Amino acid sequence: MTVAFRDTGTGIKKENVGHVFDPFFTTKDIGKGTGLGLTVSYGIIQKHNGEIACKSEGEGKGAEFIVKLPL
Incomplete structure (x- = not known):
């Protein structure tokens, strides 16, 4: 299962x-x-046994955290 949390913040x-x-x-x-x-x-x-990753294109472009967990 993959869940992504994304915002449009700083x-x-x-x-x-x-x-x-x-x-x-x-x-x-x-x-x-x-x-x-x-x-x-x-x-x-x-x-x-899961993973979490962070992505951001830089300041002012928000951030995304991706959580992967086995079923």
Whole structure:
């Protein structure tokens, strides 16, 4: 099963796309986030033998997260 979540928000800088699942990675100001949300999501999905990926064409172009889970 594949589920894609897409938005038309601010997007993700190309240099950050490869780091969004890294523990403590955040672009928010200090004290505004832990940088663990996507890391935890990644771990949960992997424990269910799934995959999660992030795509973004850059700032101002939204982002897409694709989750694949076995049936």
